Amino acid sequence: MKALFTPLLCLGLLASGPAWSQDGPQLNLPRTTLSAGMRLIHAQVADTPQSRTVGLMFRREMPDNEGxxxxxxxxxxxxxxxxxxxxxxxxxxxxxxGTIVNLADMQPQSLDSHCSAKPVRYVLEMHQGWFAKRGIKAGARLSGPPFGK
Structure with missing residues (x-):
């Protein structure tokens, strides 16, 4: 009986897979609206260990003002x-x-580590170049519910 249990358990775990495998990337996270000056950002909120671990993995597209x-x-x-x-x-x-401490451009599929210049609680990921195209640099402030504004 033990010999059957282990393969069946493993098969069951493989069939269920990670949370994103059934519905694609995590698209149903809570959302918040942030602003960077006059620009609105529609952000999904990854505030659990699981949602932070998966993040934007496997996502093939994302609207321009979403992050x-x-x-x-x-x-x-x-x-x-x-x-x-x-x-x-x-x-x-x-x-x-809401002050941006530093920005880091990150390449797809890379294992290079990109770190905050000082301790922070928030990291906002946007399309590469989104901040640069809008002249938003370190020292700029974001506003919205997470930042008390």
Missing amino acids: MLFVFEQPATQCFWMKNTLLPLTAAFVADD
Whole structure:
């Protein structure tokens, strides 16, 4: 009986797979609206360990003014990589008051680590070049519910 149980359990785990395999990338996360000056950002909120781990992996497209806001429990040096991420992205490492600490362009499928210059709780990923095209640099402030505005 034990010999049957182990293969059946493994088969069941393989069939169920990760959460995103049934419905594609995680598209049904909570959302919030942020602003960078006059620009609105429609951000999915990844605020659980599972949603932060998957992030924007396997996503083949994303609307121009959409991104993903990663929310951590407490400030720390946050580091991101692009394993299984197909879109080129820019990460904005954001302080509690909405100030962008630093920006990092990240290449698809790369294992290079991109880290915050100081401890932060928020990281906003947008299409690569989104911030640059709008003249948004480190020191600019985002506003919206996560930042108390």
